[in-house]
Amino acid sequence: MIVNAAGRKLPETIGGQKVEPFMGAFATPPRKKRLAPKLSYVKPGEDKLMSLDEAVMKYVKDGMTISFHHHLRDGDYLVNQVLEMVSTLGIKDVVLASTALFPVHEPVVRHLMDGTVRRVEGSMNGPVGRACSFGHMKEIATLRDHGGRGAAVEMGDLPIDVAFIAAPTADDYGNCNGVHGKSACGPLGYSYPDSLYAKKVIAVTDNLVEYPVTPMSIHQTHVDHVAEVETIGNPEQIVSGTTKVTKSPTNLQIAEYVVETMDALGIISEGASIQAGAGGISLSVTSQMGDLLEDRHIVGGFGLGGVTQYLVDMLHRGVIKKILDAQCFDLTAVQSLRDDPDHAEINIIYSSPYNKGSVYNKLDAAFLGATEVDLDFNVNVNTHSDGLLLHGIGGHQGPAACAKVTFITVPLYRKRIPVIRDRVTTISTPGEVIDVIATEYGIAVNPRRKDILKKVENTKIPVLTIEELKKEAYDLCGEPELPDTTDDIVAVIQWRDGTILDTVKKVVEK
């Protein structure tokens, strides 16, 4: 066994691969070159249109890796559609490299069982993660954060045979965007690296329009074929998520502590830039911050999203100057991306650690959620306390690693189970990069950040130690039970640089 820099014990090899352990947030420099895809040659008059059936039949073979983006979120139809075709053709053992899977992708579980899919590399939210937890995946899953996945595709750690790109609008030559069409979802940036590096790239659209599509989020120069289908998604479920400000007094209290701490740290200031997520607490922080900026006649910098109506509202009120958009969480955001020149799409290579400067490096603050936090400030966003793998890493690691101040916004407990605890079930993001834990009881500051501690000590914000928060939680809820897991590894959690941060163990099915 080896022990990584986050203190997790790891076997020497996992799934036959030598384990490269996590060495620290910025300790592992890039070891590889980018992939060098073959050049191709489409002559004048050659047609790129092809039915989806034909494309699957022609290009997908046993054992291949096929990829998808998750901009359509829980409204996506394409993953299920393609896997059904793959399964019907009797193709086996594909690696499913969707950037994320949602409850709508429950049929994937069947394809895990029948041998169509041997492994998932990507975020798993809901049923597929549950099936993985119970050991229903032939091989070990790999979870990466969004930017880390981009880097893995660039480096060839995640080589893609066929990329399927659900395109709310496309022309017959493969220029695509996500801001027009009945299935509009905003950016298409999660697929951008796939379009550059996959061996074959198939754009799949339910809105085939006259050439040329503008704006061009995905470029014709990288697309092999365009397939037209009836519908790529369910508009009512696309860009669904937690998209309303919280009304829970607990969560409002947490949001208030975050905003007060940001203020004490001087982050409510001219040009300050933030990463806001879609959770109720994040939205409340965003909203409160907007009000404060407006009251004080201060203009912040850019907001990075996961974009919601609340961030768009800040742009429209003039309290931030720009929005950089990697993903839309509601239709207001989609519309704004389409119409506001200061709301710009970025591709996910902007989030990759292995490039000439991630967008996260420019963040003053990030507010992120968690399922669990431990005494070392390690954060779990993947598993629940019963050990079940129910969430992806999403965009958690990058902002946490790079923002000047990273807040984790959590209640002390949920359903009488402590959120703050001795040891997280899974480390999704190491405590090394976490600065402030904000709860309804007050905040705990990572002792590494003496600068922050100093600035909050004479404020009205209740500042506790993480041990005190944990004690409070355990006093209220009792000592949490350990998950009923075996020693079998079902998934690995990669740090954004590709090293192994933690493993997820098989849960005993009851």
Next chain:
Amino acid sequence: MIVNAAGRKLPETIGGQKVEPFMGAFATPPRKKRLAPKLSYVKPGEDKLMSLDEAVMKYVKDGMTISFHHHLRDGDYLVNQVLEMVSTLGIKDVVLASTALFPVHEPVVRHLMDGTVRRVEGSMNGPVGRACSFGHMKEIATLRDHGGRGAAVEMGDLPIDVAFIAAPTADDYGNCNGVHGKSACGPLGYSYPDSLYAKKVIAVTDNLVEYPVTPMSIHQTHVDHVAEVETIGNPEQIVSGTTKVTKSPTNLQIAEYVVETMDALGIISEGASIQAGAGGISLSVTSQMGDLLEDRHIVGGFGLGGVTQYLVDMLHRGVIKKILDAQCFDLTAVQSLRDDPDHAEINIIYSSPYNKGSVYNKLDAAFLGATEVDLDFNVNVNTHSDGLLLHGIGGHQGPAACAKVTFITVPLYRKRIPVIRDRVTTISTPGEVIDVIATEYGIAVNPRRKDILKKVENTKIPVLTIEELKKEAYDLCGEPELPDTTDDIVAVIQWRDGTILDTVKKVVEK
């Protein structure tokens, strides 16, 4: 000697390199993969700002290839500025890979003489080409068309050590665009492949603004350093060119024949797309075509440019739907690129033959100029009849190769020297891809295009053979003199796929 598919004799090797002869417009498939640049790692807090002096001193070494774009055209200051620094540092033998050089770059001639620059790879307009013609370059120059250069950078045929990108607007992390700032020039797409594949990328700006710059024509993820300078160019000369409709009766007659021929061929029609250049005849064709579309209540497709006020006017009048913009020729075009959502920037990889479908493949018609045309329909745009290399290939080959119909618009003679002649001094674009020669005396149709001949035979357009046009020219001007050249090769003309189309011979200096 070998004879290529355009009938030109070539030595087996040129400058020590084995000659790959031109085999036909689409005969040579790509042989290579894209380059795979190293991944780098810019951590939070690391600064990219660096003075231009420092960047040159740190990164440019003897023998290296340095690159530039020519979006600032005859107003560019950056090439001279950098070369002066290189020369002062005593660095020798660099390869200058500017996408194009203009009269403003006359100081390059001195750097050729003093050993600072050993070779140019790129278009040479004016004094540098003249110096090359007279044998003042240590090594043989390589000329490519814009898209071919993009492909050469992608494939590693033109590996770049340091790319300098003149950026009318940039932030401190290297996001750049050309639509804002005092030196606004429109797109920055000529530098796009350089930004992806050069070993070091330096953005140089005279308008350093708050992060993040949007739109992002060049991405922070590819930029190593940002250098701020007083000025990157002379705004009065940026986007200068022939940007007024011709008033010459000869040229107007030529334009009329083109438009009448387009009409006879059914190109003045719903959705038809054109490539328009900046010459007076091209502009007149554009303008006349716009009027015709409007009169007939027809809406064309996209216009590809070299964009001018005349194309923008067509967009604003609603007679075309979109503009795809690789380069701006006037300030109206720059403004429209900034403000019109249907006017979109494309990077030069869209013009490359070696990708999944060039934008040129979608053209219905292209109108291009020439210095000479011969009986095989070969076109010269590089040399004058005295043999002097005074122009680049520019964007000539791609549209000619791919558009459904390619027109060459030329007067029968210039300054009493026949333009239509037995044999062009230099083949810039092979007759194989040229369809119609339009002169003030009428048109000649390439005999390969029986379909076109058939459609024009019963119209009022005077249709002649190319031999008849040539005879007319020779009758008027006499037999042209041969250029006074030696057997020494000073430059090679590459076809867009990287094969050798022709060579340029040394001119005897008088």
